[in-house]
Amino acid sequence: MSELYFDYAATTPIDDRVVADMLVHMGQRAFGNPASTSHQHGQHARQAVEQARGQVAALIGAQANQVVWTSGATESNNLALKGVFAKAPAGRRHLVTSCIEHKAVIDSVRQLEQQGVEVTWLRPGADGLIHPEAVADALRDDTLLVSLMLVNNELGTLTDIRRIGERVRERGALFHVDAAQATGKVAIDLSSLAVDLMSISAHKTYGPKGIGALYVGDRARAQVEAQIHGGGHEQGLRSGTLATHQIVGMGSAYALAGAEMVEESARIQALSNRLRDAMLALPGVALNGDPAQRIPHTLNFSIDRFAFSPAVFSGRLALSSTSACNSASNAPSHVLLALGLNPMLANQSVRISFGRFTTNEDVDQAIEVLRQVLA
Numbered sequence: 505m506s507e508l509y510f511d512y513a514a515t516t517p518i519d520d521r522v523v524a525d526m527l528v529h530m531g532q533r534a535f536g537n538p539a540s541t542s543h544q545h546g547q548h549a550r551q552a553v554e555q556a557r558g559q560v561a562a563l564i565g566a567q568a569n570q571v572v573w574t575s576g577a578t579e580s581n582n583l584a585l586k587g588v589f590a591k592a593p594a595g596r597r598h599l600v601t602s603c604i605e606h607k608a609v610i611d612s613v614r615q616l617e618q619q620g621v622e623v624t625w626l627r628p629g630a631d632g633l634i635h636p637e638a639v640a641d642a643l644r645d646d647t648l649l650v651s652l653m654l655v656n657n658e659l660g661t662l663t664d665i666r667r668i669g670e671r672v673r674e675r676g677a678l679f680h681v682d683a684a685q686a687t688g689k690v691a692i693d694l695s696s697l698a699v700d701l702m703s704i705s706a707h708k709t710y711g712p713k714g715i716g717a718l719y720v721g722d723r724a725r726a727q728v729e730a731q732i733h734g735g736g737h738e739q740g741l742r743s744g745t746l747a748t749h750q751i752v753g754m755g756s757a758y759a760l761a762g763a764e765m766v767e768e769s770a771r772i773q774a775l776s777n778r779l780r781d782a783m784l785a786l787p788g789v790a791l792n793g794d795p796a797q798r799i800p801h802t803l804n805f806s807i808d809r810f811a812f813s814p815a816v817f818s819g820r821l822a823l824s825s826t827s828a829c830n831s832a833s834n835a836p837s838h839v840l841l842a843l844g845l846n847p848m849l850a851n852q853s854v855r856i857s858f859g860r861f862t863t864n865e866d867v868d869q870a871i872e873v874l875r876q877v878l879a
């Protein structure tokens with residue numbers, strides 16, 4: 505394929521080292537059910553699952569028993585939001601979130617809204633940030649849960665979850681964070697954060713698709729109700745036979761991410777800065793989202809020019825004209841509209857995201873294509 509891949513925020517390839525670890529747990533040599541601990545086949549699988557749990561916990565500063573396996577961050581978000589409101593104590597039916605969340609949060613919250621949950625939808629400023637003061641102002645005595653993402657999937661902007669968490673805890677509410685775009689890109693230490701629930705996924709961090717986890721902190725433990733029943737796996741929070749090879753892949757991917765994050769981020773920062781500067785030198789191009797409070801891995805530009813369409817890049821640059829979850833609907837990005845972009849400009853925006861396998865030459869070629877199209 506000659507198309508250059510700049511869509512790491514949509515998904516990443518599984519690292520070959522992760523594939524190798526997964527293969528050890530497929531086929532006739534290793535297939536036991538991790539719940540069948542009365543024999544060696546099952547024990548072997550259980551051991552692999554628990555090793556991976558430790559690897560995932562280590563990347564986010566959690567304890568292994570606080571990690572609950574799910575099918576991905578979509579399910580984790582559903583479990584956190586619906587699970588907490590299923591157990592809402594009387595008189596606590598208020599939720600705070602923002603209108604720039606991932607659709608897995610927005611659609612779950614809309615579902616809760618229909619069931620009578622009162623929701624405060626925070627709007628970002630033009631910088632795309634949800635500020636701690638705005639969250640503090642929205643908190644009420646009956647607020648049960650606050651849900652915000654750590655890294656925005658469309659913009660790459662960072663939320664100050666440390667300060668927000670402190671404010672939320674002061675008021676006795678729970679704090680859920682969608683960190684699907686953050687693992688392996690920014691350091692996360694849940695042992696020092698006032699975060700109660702955190703959604704994570706493997707496939708945004710060089711692991712397989714179809715596996716993720718929900719961190720359930722000790723304060724939240726008794727306040728979440730399972731959404732999938734049948735056997736009581738995962739401390740009763742999520743039933744279903746564990747997908748050993750997927751789980752091993754997530755553990756392996758997270759261990760690699762932890763080992764390589766500092767070096768990898770520095771390398772990507774340099775690539776990202778170079779492409780950003782080249783883009784901003786072109787007429788009509790502007791960066792969406794705060795220029796400083798962000799990760800370098802994801803850039804979003806609006807291109808203000810007559811009849812420009814991101815479709816001109818197809819076949820040459822694999823980038824995203826809106827988040828992958830939105831592109832099915834073809835509507836302008838809800839995130840860019842919330843920043844104040846008009847619908848036309850929101851449709852004339854592109855997300856360019858970098859990752860582990862992006863080379864210097866890839867960036868050279870991408871800049872060349874961008875210049876040809878836009879200069």
Ligand SMILES: *Cc1c(COP(=O)(O)O)cnc(C)c1O
Binds near residue numbers: 682683707
């Ligand atoms: C990709 C993503 C999700 C969904 O994760 P899956 O594992 O694909 O279900 C949720 N939230 C954010 C911010 C994401 O980027």
